[in-house]
Amino acid sequence: METVDPFVFQLTIFVLAIFVGYYVVWSVTPALHTPLMSVTNAVSSVIIVGALIAAGPDELSTAKILGFIAMTLAAINIFGGFTVTQRMLGMFRRKK
Amino acid sequence: MAISGNLTAIAYLVASVLFILALRGLSSPETARAGNLYGIAGMAIAILTTVIDPEVASYGWILAAFAIGGLIGMTVALKIQMAAMPQLVAAFHSLVGMAAVLVAGAALDNPQAYGITDAAGAILLSSRIEMGLGAAIGAITFSGSIVAFTKLQGLVSGNPIVFSGQHWLNLLLGIVTIVLLAYFTLEQSPELFWAMTALSFLIGILIIIPIGGADMPVVISMLNSYSGWAAAGIGFTLQNSALIVTGALVGSSGAILSYIMCRAMNRSFFSVILGGFGGDPTAANTAAGDKSTKSGSAEDAAFVMKNAGSVIIVPGYGMAVAQAQHALREMADKLKEAGVRVRYAIHPVAGRMPGHMNVLLAEANVPYDEVAELEEINSDFASTDVAFVIGANDVTNPAARDDPGSPIYGMPILDVDKARTVLFVKRSLSPGYAGIDNDLFYRDNTMMLFADAKQLTEGVVKAL
Numbered sequence: 427m428e429t430v431d432p433f434v435f436q437l438t439i440f441v442l443a444i445f446v447g448y449y450v451v452w453s454v455t456p457a458l459h460t461p462l463m464s465v466t467n468a469v470s471s472v473i474i475v476g477a478l479i480a481a482g483p484d485e486l487s488t489a490k491i492l493g494f495i496a497m498t499l500a501a502i503n504i505f506g507g508f509t510v511t512q513r514m515l516g517m518f519r520r521k522k
Numbered sequence: 523m524a525i526s527g528n529l530t531a532i533a534y535l536v537a538s539v540l541f542i543l544a545l546r547g548l549s550s551p552e553t554a555r556a557g558n559l560y561g562i563a564g565m566a567i568a569i570l571t572t573v574i575d576p577e578v579a580s581y582g583w584i585l586a587a588f589a590i591g592g593l594i595g596m597t598v599a600l601k602i603q604m605a606a607m608p609q610l611v612a613a614f615h616s617l618v619g620m621a622a623v624l625v626a627g628a629a630l631d632n633p634q635a636y637g638i639t640d641a642a643g644a645i646l647l648s649s650r651i652e653m654g655l656g657a658a659i660g661a662i663t664f665s666g667s668i669v670a671f672t673k674l675q676g677l678v679s680g681n682p683i684v685f686s687g688q689h690w691l692n693l694l695l696g697i698v699t700i701v702l703l704a705y706f707t708l709e710q711s712p713e714l715f716w717a718m719t720a721l722s723f724l725i726g727i728l729i730i731i732p733i734g735g736a737d738m739p740v741v742i743s744m745l746n747s748y749s750g751w752a753a754a755g756i757g758f759t760l761q762n763s764a765l766i767v768t769g770a771l772v773g774s775s776g777a778i779l780s781y782i783m784c785r786a787m788n789r790s791f792f793s794v795i796l797g798g799f800g801g802d803p804t805a806a807n808t809a810a811g812d813k814s815t816k817s818g819s820a821e822d823a824a825f826v827m828k829n830a831g832s833v834i835i836v837p838g839y840g841m842a843v844a845q846a847q848h849a850l851r852e853m854a855d856k857l858k859e860a861g862v863r864v865r866y867a868i869h870p871v872a873g874r875m876p877g878h879m880n881v882l883l884a885e886a887n888v889p890y891d892e893v894a895e896l897e898e899i900n901s902d903f904a905s906t907d908v909a910f911v912i913g914a915n916d917v918t919n920p921a922a923r924d925d926p927g928s929p930i931y932g933m934p935i936l937d938v939d940k941a942r943t944v945l946f947v948k949r950s951l952s953p954g955y956a957g958i959d960n961d962l963f964y965r966d967n968t969m970m971l972f973a974d975a976k977q978l979t980e981g982v983v984k985a986l
Contacts, residue, residue: 432761433648439763440754443770446542451775454548456870456895459779459877460607461558462548463746466772467614469541469561470753473621475572476760479635480628481587482578489632494583496624499617501591502598504565507614509599511558514607517884518551521891 461514468507474500533571534764540564541768545775551890568764577635604885605842608742608874609674615745616667619726622660622752623719626653629759630715636760649759650707654715656755658699658722663748665726670741673730674874680735688732689796695725733794736916738874739783740794747776779876786870786896788922788933813964815951820981823910823945823971828986830907830943832863834899836936837879838872840913840948844975847886850912853979854888856986866893867900867936869917900937909941913975915948919960930958944968947978 454462477500480493540560547557572578602610630653633639638649645653672678702718705711733741754769784791818826827833835854841847854864866888872879883893903909911918914936921928922935938944939962946968953959962968971978 431648433758436758436761436763436766440758440766440770443538443767444774446767447545447771447774448778450542450545450771451778454545455550456782457868457877457880457890457893458548458551458554459782460611460875460881461554462545462775462877463611463742463779463875464607464614465544465548465558465561466746466775467611467618467749469544469565469768470618470749470772471621472537472541472565472568472764472768473618473625473753473756475568475762475765476625476629476636476756477587477621478569478572478584479575479577479760480625480632481583482575482580483632483635484580487632489628489635490583492624492628492631494587496621496628497584497587498591499624500621501588502595503591503614503617503621504595505592506595506599506610508558508562508565509596510602510607510610511561512555513599514604514881514884515551515554515558517604517881517887518554518890519884519887520551521889 457518458515461511464507464511464514468504468511471500471503471507474504530571530575531763533567534762537564537568537571537764538767540567541764541771545771604881605845606675607878607881608738609671611875612667612671612674612742612745615742615749616664616671618749619660619663619665619667619752622749622756623657623664625756626657626660626759627715627719629653629756630710630712638759638761645710647707650710651703652755652758654703654706654718656752656759657715657719658703659748659755660752661719661722662726662729663745663752665723666730666741666748667726667745669727669730670738670745673735674738680738682734683731688728692725692728695721695728699725729795732796735874737787737789737794739871739876739878740780740787740789740791742875743776743779743783744795745776747773747780750774750776783871783876786934788930815963815970816966816968817970817972818945820971820973820978821985822969823978824982824985826943826945826969827857827862827908827910827982828860830862832906833857833865833908833910834903834906834938834941835864835866836909836911836914836918836938837866837868837883838912838914838917839874839878840915841975842873842878842882842913844913846912846976846979847882847888849976849979849983851883851886851888852983853986854892856983860986864892865899865902867896867903868893869896869914869934869936872914872917896934896936903937904940906941908943908945909938910945910947911938912947912979915953915960916958918962919958921958921961928958938962939965939967942967945971947971947973947975949974
């Protein structure tokens with residue numbers, strides 16, 4: 427059998443993840459659509475892993491500086507996004 | 523290397539599953555808090571896995587970035603007012619977009635670090651395409667979100683900005699960007715990359731300025747979606763499965779929310795994108811003429827509601843602006859003490875982002891099981907004594923149901939007009955965001971309460 431390009435594997439993951447996202451998000455209760463947005467925003471900051479690799483090497487380079495800025499921006503999002511989501515979810519209480 | 527590579531991939535898989543569980547948790551407020559903790563755990567795993575990668579050798583800058591970002595992020599998140607959530611989310615989206623651009627730029631500058639070069643040292647063709655796409659979508663997300671932020675924060679007017687030839691200009695810029703992207707994938711030149719990115723920033727601004735304030739829930743959802751696609755594009759470039767999965771989840775989440783918002787306004791996604799709808803009221807439809815209204819005071823409202831068996835409160839964006847949610851909950855408490863059944867009805871596009879009203883009511887300690895969505899509660903208005911409309915307008919306009927000539931015809935509305943009495947809190951008779959007169963104001967069973975939402979509600983509380 428011929429070898430499959432890694433891109434095809436990634437595409438497979440991507441398409442399946444879209445389907446997972448589709449079904450999971452439709453099951454989210456409309457009352458929690460605002461926390462849904464803030465938490466999706468926080469998790470999409472996992473883009474920070476790309477910034478970490480750019481900022482990782484010892485020697486100074488354009489990539490390292492770009493990586494540092496990207497890391498800082500994503501960190502704002504991660505800490506801010508999860509914190510504000512937790513804060514909002516803490517407000518949703520049942521009838522006593 | 524092979525083993526550690528596999529372990530890294532498995533760690534990213536675990537992180538992806540935790541992110542899916544984080545979204546899954548939001549199916550009910552009961553499980554949502556645990557879901558958020560799964561999300562945090564997934565993020566921690568993804569970051570730690572990357573940090574122990576041998577490519578990452580110096581930790582000083584990383585710690586500095588986390589310290590600065592963490593401090594800013596936490597401070598903002600703890601201080602932000604719930605009414606300002608839409609702005610905050612728009613600002614957060616812009617950061618994801620910018621981070622995507624910067625990571626793509628970094629990968630272009632130092633592709634060896636990401637292992638995306640061929641034997642000759644050139645970047646792989648597929649990585650160039652993905653990198654270009656990620657950067658372009660990221661740039662559009664960034665500048666579009668900044669425009670949305672300035673509109674929501676009131677730094678610029680929420681009016682749509684339209685000029686002739688706008689759509690042709692956007693189309694032209696879009697084509698030029700695609701051509702530059704194609705050249706970049708062939709040439710791998712940083713100049714082409716940054717020119718394409720700069721043009722994408724411009725497109726981001728131009729596609730958001732024609733969209734009016736009333737369509738902001740769609741805009742925010744759409745930018746949410748874009749930020750996900752940008753992240754996925756970068757995930758492909760870096761061949762990182764966690765990033766691809768997350769990008770796909772966020773992208774489809776934002777797309778579904780955009781769809782729900784469009785459906786709730788009976789608008790097509792395309793017509794929202796083309797813009798020009800919903801700014802400050804126009805004079806076109808305000809020929810109220812000889813129609814007369816009944817108006818009342820806070821005391822009248824208190825009397826009517828105290829003697830009712832059931833009340834449904836319909837909050838809208840005006841309540842958020844007036845910060846009346848706490849007074850409103852006090853009012854509901856007093857009514858419940860008097861034996862009145864009190865519930866809240868929420869239209870999907872009430873507020874400036876999906877679910878905005880629910881968060882504001884939760885902030886004021888309104889139990890979530892008293893808050894109902896449109897489909898759950900709409901048939902109950904006919905058997906309800908009083909509908910108390912506070913800060914909502916277009917979403918109650920019977921014209922959307924009854925008048926085929928109305929611009930909002932077909933939009934699902936809350937049938938407040940079917941309640942025995944409608945109490946309508948409003949500053950004046952001015953039309954809502956859609957610029958359409960509301961026939962409800964002139965009906966016999968409607969009592970207008972002309973006042974600021976918060977002052978009026980406090981007046982009712984006093985009178986009870």
